[in-house]
Amino acid sequence: MIFFSRIHALVRKEFQSLLSTKSGRLLLIMPVILQTALFPFAATLEVKNASLAVFNEDHGRASVEMMQRFAASGAFTRIIPVWSGEEVDQAIGTRQAMLAVHIPADFSRKMAAGESSPVQVILDGRRSNSAQIAFNYLQSVLDVYLKDRASAAGRVVPSEIVARNWFVPNLEYTYFILPSLVAIITTIGSLIVTALSVAREREQGTFEQLLVSPLSPEMIMIGKAVPAVAVGFFQATLILIAAVFIYHVPFRGNLALLYGAMFFYALALVGVGLFISSVSKTQQQAFLGAFVFMVPAILLSGYTAPVENMPVWLQHLTWVNPVRHFVEVVKGVFLKDASFGRVLVLVWPLVVISGADVPAQDRVRAGVFHFKSSE
Amino acid sequence: MNFISWRRLRALCWKETLQIFRDPSSILIAFFMPLLMLFIFGYGINLDFSRLRIGLRIEDGGAEAAAFAAALTGSPWLEVHVYDSRAAMERALVDSQIRGFVVIPQDFSRKLKQAGETAPVQLAADGTEPNIAQFVRATVNGVWQTWQMQRAEDRGEDLRREIMLEPRVWFNPSAESRNFIIPGSITVIMTVIGALLTSLVVAREWERGTMEALLASPVTRTELLLSKILPYYGLGMVSLMLCVAVAHWVLRVPFRGTITALWVVGSFFLLSVLGIGLAISTGMRNQFNAAQAALNAAFLPAVMLSGFIYEISSMPVFLRGFTHIIPARYFVSAMQTLFQAGTIWKLLLPDILMLLGTTVVFIGLTAKLTKRRME
Numbered sequence: 001m002i003f004f005s006r007i008h009a010l011v012r013k014e015f016q017s018l019l020s021t022k023s024g025r026l027l028l029i030m031p032v033i034l035q036t037a038l039f040p041f042a043a044t045l046e047v048k049n050a051s052l053a054v055f056n057e058d059h060g061r062a063s064v065e066m067m068q069r070f071a072a073s074g075a076f077t078r079i080i081p082v083w084s085g086e087e088v089d090q091a092i093g094t095r096q097a098m099l100a101v102h103i104p105a106d107f108s109r110k111m112a113a114g115e116s117s118p119v120q121v122i123l124d125g126r127r128s129n130s131a132q133i134a135f136n137y138l139q140s141v142l143d144v145y146l147k148d149r150a151s152a153a154g155r156v157v158p159s160e161i162v163a164r165n166w167f168v169p170n171l172e173y174t175y176f177i178l179p180s181l182v183a184i185i186t187t188i189g190s191l192i193v194t195a196l197s198v199a200r201e202r203e204q205g206t207f208e209q210l211l212v213s214p215l216s217p218e219m220i221m222i223g224k225a226v227p228a229v230a231v232g233f234f235q236a237t238l239i240l241i242a243a244v245f246i247y248h249v250p251f252r253g254n255l256a257l258l259y260g261a262m263f264f265y266a267l268a269l270v271g272v273g274l275f276i277s278s279v280s281k282t283q284q285q286a287f288l289g290a291f292v293f294m295v296p297a298i299l300l301s302g303y304t305a306p307v308e309n310m311p312v313w314l315q316h317l318t319w320v321n322p323v324r325h326f327v328e329v330v331k332g333v334f335l336k337d338a339s340f341g342r343v344l345v346l347v348w349p350l351v352v353i354s355g356a357d358v359p360a361q362d363r364v365r366a367g368v369f370h371f372k373s374s375e
Numbered sequence: 376m377n378f379i380s381w382r383r384l385r386a387l388c389w390k391e392t393l394q395i396f397r398d399p400s401s402i403l404i405a406f407f408m409p410l411l412m413l414f415i416f417g418y419g420i421n422l423d424f425s426r427l428r429i430g431l432r433i434e435d436g437g438a439e440a441a442a443f444a445a446a447l448t449g450s451p452w453l454e455v456h457v458y459d460s461r462a463a464m465e466r467a468l469v470d471s472q473i474r475g476f477v478v479i480p481q482d483f484s485r486k487l488k489q490a491g492e493t494a495p496v497q498l499a500a501d502g503t504e505p506n507i508a509q510f511v512r513a514t515v516n517g518v519w520q521t522w523q524m525q526r527a528e529d530r531g532e533d534l535r536r537e538i539m540l541e542p543r544v545w546f547n548p549s550a551e552s553r554n555f556i557i558p559g560s561i562t563v564i565m566t567v568i569g570a571l572l573t574s575l576v577v578a579r580e581w582e583r584g585t586m587e588a589l590l591a592s593p594v595t596r597t598e599l600l601l602s603k604i605l606p607y608y609g610l611g612m613v614s615l616m617l618c619v620a621v622a623h624w625v626l627r628v629p630f631r632g633t634i635t636a637l638w639v640v641g642s643f644f645l646l647s648v649l650g651i652g653l654a655i656s657t658g659m660r661n662q663f664n665a666a667q668a669a670l671n672a673a674f675l676p677a678v679m680l681s682g683f684i685y686e687i688s689s690m691p692v693f694l695r696g697f698t699h700i701i702p703a704r705y706f707v708s709a710m711q712t713l714f715q716a717g718t719i720w721k722l723l724l725p726d727i728l729m730l731l732g733t734t735v736v737f738i739g740l741t742a743k744l745t746k747r748r749m750e
Contacts, residue, residue: 027667034671041691042679045422045506048689066538092545093722095708098688116535125547126555126711129422130686133506135542136513143516146537158487158527159494161519163512166468168502176505196663284575287666288400291571295412300419304684305552306507308428309421328471335503336469 006215010223017200018193018227032185032235036242039181046173047133051078053097055088060108062117069145070101075137088122098124098131099138167335178243179334180303182236183265183326187298190232190266191290194273197224199286202277225270232266233259243334253333254340261329261343264350268322271354297323322353379597387594387602394576395606404572405610409564409618416560417626420684422552424510426454430464430476433457437484439526443496446522447477452514468501475500475511546715557628558714559683559707561618562644563674566703568611569648570655570673571666577603577656578665596745604649604738611645612638622714632713636723640709643730647702648673650737657744677703683711702733 019025052070056063071079080097082088091097102120110117121138123131150157168175201207210220243249276289300310301323307315318324325346332338332346395401433444448455456473458464467473478497486494498515500508524536544550580586589599619637623630651673659665679685680694681703687695698704709726712719 023664031671038679041694043685044689045685046689047686050688093719111537116539117537118539118541121540121542123542123544123550125544125550126715127686128544128547128550128555129552130689131544132550133509136509139513139540142538142540149537156491157493159496159523161498161516162495163498163500165500165502165508168505171502171505171508173505176503284400284579284662284666287663288403292403292408292411296415296419299415305420305422306504309424310419314418331503332471338469342470
């Protein structure tokens, strides 16, 4: 019983130091709001409002029809007509246009003669990913146009591809971003809270006071872990609410399963955070340590670029990255109604990672003994 | 307006330089972080899908189905896993083991042979990964088209596409994403050095009261400002050159510009971010808050709103407007030009002018804030 009342007191103290100042409270909530408002619009690989430069040297009906299809597709909000090769250079060079289409003078003539008519498309390689996506748009618009022409002429294609996107039929990027954000933002919150709390106490000298109190090292650890887990849950819940009610991303899975996995995720972060704080002497070092861990962890989580595109050795290395596993959990449960078994596969690495705080515990214990023996 | 004593300025700069080299955290930020981040961006952030994992289920026993399956398996862009049951394949999609699947339905070969009938091929892509889904669709579509044309040719039929789009990628002919991501990522790295490092270090001086000691000495405002800017400018330039050298020789992203142009563009950008860092630290005076503010005001915008991964033109209007005051945006554009196109002043000049503008704004802001503090 004493165990619980002591822990209770300690946790209360931790919450007080976390929430006592206005700037402290603000730091827990402002980044969440700011990033939830900003990320879905900014951090997306979606190609919208692309502009297309058109250099049409042909005046036949087919080229006009094709251009009309491109203009009507909605993928390109701006069509820039240009009249010379230099203007094409200019439009691509100055980033006015992402793609440029060059229709040669003999385009309609070749089509009428039953030949295959080439159309040159220039892609801005300085943004090759977006340009390729835009090019794929163009290609699919053209495919539809050619199919329409074929059926108008009474020709039947021997085969066709019937494509469908599972889980997110219209490929809305917000469906991809918001579940990932749940993982990313809680990472920042929980990690900084744990990493800085021990460092702050050490800098202010109150850590020694904790050590001489009747609290055991395990209790101190639990006292530091509870607020971090709470912060993680709180921030994740905020984003979940925003995702479902503001961005209208349908939640398809089991909420209890998600929170269960989140508990282990938060523990993994606490493990990493305590490890960082145990090796830092000052708050500044703890902050830098957290930063040095967080930037690679978030960038290599599969959010920015898929894990499978990395070199194989790096893919194996990302196994120790808690963010990678949890991004998968949230996306899986949120959008695909992932099964318990699937979540379990993703959670057990988190349990292993949370063991990172074992050295930290040892250090605290060592501190205790060191302190007691010097008395 | 102010009298500058070169002797005093030299002494101040020397003091600042010593401080940089004696502080392990500044060395960590200036040399370790850049290399770590270049490494992450170089190997971890890859948007080129070399091997897309897809599932394949052949429900048709005909030779045509086998031929199409062979075309898919033979594609260098696909890693095809053949499944015995549809249920197992769908589970693999839910578990993210595959990113999409192709089903060749039962009567595929029969319908293909029959004139006037269209044989469908079913394609499903994992919509929870919109970028990957786009590439799965485009790749399978490409394989299918080539196969169909090859088949028609073999049978002596004319199935020529009336219009062929011929893509050509400018600036980055191999369309490798690292060729634009690495030059862009140097921007993020320089932002960390310029803004995070200075904001932490200068805030610490305020926190410890050594700034007041400086202010009590006969040092003028201009001298003080210059003594904070010059050593960090030097440090930043060394880091920049180091990054470009590593990018060029180690990561093999060809640098086509001249060192002079790099120096000019880099100087203005560095001065802008130093201005941001100094303004933050002068305004905040507290290390922890300064670091948080630097993270939110400099680092996140440099990652999300600079256009180095996420296309600015795809953002909503209010965000697009906001990106104009972010120095990183112009530096990303200039670096991509320098790396991929070379020293083309026509393209660089607008960026340089805008960077000059942001430099004046942020250094001016710092000067103003310092003045207020001194009074």
